[in-house]
Amino acid sequence: MTRILAALLVAVLPFGAVAAGHNKAHVARISNADFTKDGEPNLQSSGVLVLDPTTGQTLFSKNADTAAPIASLTKLMTAMVVLDASLSMDEALEITKEDVDTFKNSTSRLPVGSHFRREDLLRLALMASDNRAAAALGRTYPGGLPAFVDAMNAKAHALGANNTHYVDSSGLNPGNMSTPADLGKIVAAASGYERIREFTTTGALSVQLPDSKRKLTFVNTNVLVRHSDWKIGLSKTGYITEAGKCLVMQAIIANSPVVIVLLDSWGRLTRVGDANRIRKWLERNPDKLAGAAFKPT
Numbered sequence: 001m002t003r004i005l006a007a008l009l010v011a012v013l014p015f016g017a018v019a020a021g022h023n024k025a026h027v028a029r030i031s032n033a034d035f036t037k038d039g040e041p042n043l044q045s046s047g048v049l050v051l052d053p054t055t056g057q058t059l060f061s062k063n064a065d066t067a068a069p070i071a072s073l074t075k076l077m078t079a080m081v082v083l084d085a086s087l088s089m090d091e092a093l094e095i096t097k098e099d100v101d102t103f104k105n106s107t108s109r110l111p112v113g114s115h116f117r118r119e120d121l122l123r124l125a126l127m128a129s130d131n132r133a134a135a136a137l138g139r140t141y142p143g144g145l146p147a148f149v150d151a152m153n154a155k156a157h158a159l160g161a162n163n164t165h166y167v168d169s170s171g172l173n174p175g176n177m178s179t180p181a182d183l184g185k186i187v188a189a190a191s192g193y194e195r196i197r198e199f200t201t202t203g204a205l206s207v208q209l210p211d212s213k214r215k216l217t218f219v220n221t222n223v224l225v226r227h228s229d230w231k232i233g234l235s236k237t238g239y240i241t242e243a244g245k246c247l248v249m250q251a252i253i254a255n256s257p258v259v260i261v262l263l264d265s266w267g268r269l270t271r272v273g274d275a276n277r278i279r280k281w282l283e284r285n286p287d288k289l290a291g292a293a294f295k296p297t
Contacts, residue, residue, distance in 0.1 A: 034277045039285075041277040044270045046244070047263030049180035050278055053188045053250070054257060054290040060278070064181040067163050068263050071238030072129045072221075073183065073246050074171030076190045079126055081151045082118070082137050083193055089119035099135040104172045104240060108132040109216055119195075126199040128218040129237060131170040138169030145169065159185050174242035180261040183248055187259045191234045191250045200235045201225055222247065223272060230279070233257070237271075247271040253282045256289035 036042050041060065048062035058064070092115040100112065110116070110124070110132045118137070125133040141148035145168070152166040161182035167175040178186070190196050203226045204219045221237040224230045231252040238246035244264035251258055260278055265271035282288060 034273075035281065039281075041274070041281040043262075043274045043277060044267070045262040045265040045274050047180045047261070048274070049184045049259070049261040050282075051184040051188070051259040051261075052256065052288075052290055053191070053259050057290075058181075058184075059258075059282070059288055061180065065163065065179050067177045067179050069174040069240065069243035070171060070176050070178045070183065070263065071240045071243040071246055072131075072134075072171040073178070073236055073238040073248055074166060074169070074176045075125050075129065075134050075238075076186055076196065076236050076248070077152045077155060077166060078134050078137055078148075078169045079122055079196050079199075080190055080193060081148060081155055082122060082141070083195060084155070085141065085151075087118060087141075089117065089122075091118050092116065093118055093121060093136050093140050095132055095136055096139075098139055099132040101131050101135070101170070101172055106131050106172065109218075122195065123199045123202065123205070124218060125170075126196060126236065127202045127205070127220050129221045130218075131172055134170040135168075156182070156186070159189050161185050171238055172240060174240060180263055183261045183263075184259050187234065187248045187250055187261065191257075191259075197234050201232055222249070224249070224275060245271050247275060249275065251279075253279050254286035254289055256286075258282065258289070 034042050043062060046063060047066060047068055048060060049058065049064050050060040052059055094115050095110050095112050097112055108130055110130060121133040121137055124130040125137060138145045138148040148169055149166055156164040156166065161178065164178040164182045165175070167173050202220060204217060207216045207218060220226050222235040225232055225235050232249055233252065234250040236248050244266050246265065247262045249260045251260065260275055262271045262274050265274060
């Protein structure tokens with residue numbers, strides 16, 4: 001077996017850390033214009049859900065039951081199905097031509113013919129949203145990609161996400177559909193997996209292929225993980241033209257866990273701005289959260 005990468009992670013930065021050579025991101029400022037006259041967040045994303053997972057209460061929603069393409073948010077379900085199968089995380093998987101994206105022609109720095117541990121591919125799929133990594137995870141599932149997609153849809157149904165449908169393991173196909181309400185359930189479930197929490201909140205990592213002296217740096221696709229004071233326990237971004245920019249997170253706000261789902265955000269920082277508006281709104285109104293009952297008076 002050639003080009004086996006036995007130890008992919010040369011250096012890992014946890015969430016909140018900044019990879020060397022990457023400029024600090026600009027985080028949207030909050031002003032009174034970010035709130036409606038009723039004091040609610042003025043959000044630009046087309047689909048929104050803000051959920052208190054402790055109580056199951058929906059704190060804010062916008063088109064929460066409208067299905068839309070979810071792009072790489074798909075990879076959260078990919079990760080859960082891989083982990084549920086209890087497959088060997090140390091097994092070396094080859095990147096093949098089948099894993100190359102010919103649908104959207106997206107790029108990847110994982111060379112065809114290289115081998116990676118399953119755990120390393122899972123980390124790259126979740127943290128850096130690498131599509132070849134996600135494709136290889138689905139292709140190497142027992143029964144191949146068709147069985148993997150069946151397992152994804154069965155898992156969604158088991159979680160009560162009945163308006164969710166998957167057709168691939170990467171999210172490149174716009175046929176991967178869900179609603180903000182369903183994604184709230186999926187994010188809450190994914191938060192129960194230690195590896196998913198860890199991998200989605202890794203700030204950056206360095207990779208060195210065995211036959212190359214050059215190190216490759218991968219960074220988390222969520223700027224709030226890399227450069228902010230957010231307390232994020234789970235994160236995933238997504239983008240294809242049909243889906244717009246998407247973001248889901250589980251974070252601690254006002255001492256309470258909160259699930260945030262943002263779909264179809266247009267503009268480079270719209271989803272970041274919406275997330276910050278939600279945070280400021282809840283910090284202004286902590287009584288909306290279950291954690292308020294445990295705050296000192």
